Amino acid sequence: MSPASPAIADRRSTLLWLALLAATALTWAIGEGHASGPAIAALLLAVAMAKGTVVVLDFMALARAPLLWRIVLLGWLALVCALIGLAYWKGMP
Template sequence: MHANATHSPNRRSTVLWVLLLAATVFTWAVGENGAGGPAIAALLLGVAALKGAAVILDFMAVGRAPLLWKALTLGWLALVCALIALAYWKGMP
């Protein structure tokens, strides 16, 4: 039983890692396609935010940390994404 408990987090991290790779390939492919506009930019920023949250919560183990650390790290991510969105929106013609 102890072996299963040890392998479970490793399998979860591996599956999450593969999903993060797939999301990265997706965003790269959309960017290489040349498609643009606010909807595409919002989609790509949303995927990046989800990837960042997954890294923070799982790989940085903040998901098991006290609420303050979750709020600080996810709040920082939200702030950065909001500033990127604002910069994109302000730079639109």
Template sequence: MSARMHGTPRGSTILFATLILATVATWGMGSLGVTGTWGVAILAAISFWKGAVVILDFMALRHAPLLWRAITMGWIIVVWALIAIAYIKGLAQ
């Protein structure tokens, strides 16, 4: 396994620790009752970043062919677009 393709164990550990901290941060925001458009936007941005890290680094697609990256990142974009549409429609009611 090349370090260029899959990263280093140290880099993966740092990313994993950062993912854990991001999870704890979003849990803390939920526990504290952070609401409103900005709170939801921050939570969405953190979760989108977490998904991108998992896709690109832990699934080792960062250096994969463009088609694979486009499919996986496109999937996460579609999911978040649908969540955003549902949230905005919910605000309108």
């Protein structure tokens, strides 16, 4: 490993953290704007899925973990998002 590697990793983590903050602010702004509808719900679930993927792969350091661990955690995340989407869709008038 080169001496610059930890600095690059720290910079990447910081940028990802800032992206997560921006995504959180975006979803908060959409929610406070009282926007609704299936397209908005799909957008919010997509943002949540993207945020969860970043957390699992980068902050939990599973990007280089065995494939089974990534499948389990990302599959769980996809299942939860799908069930929330299904509940929203079933509850629509």
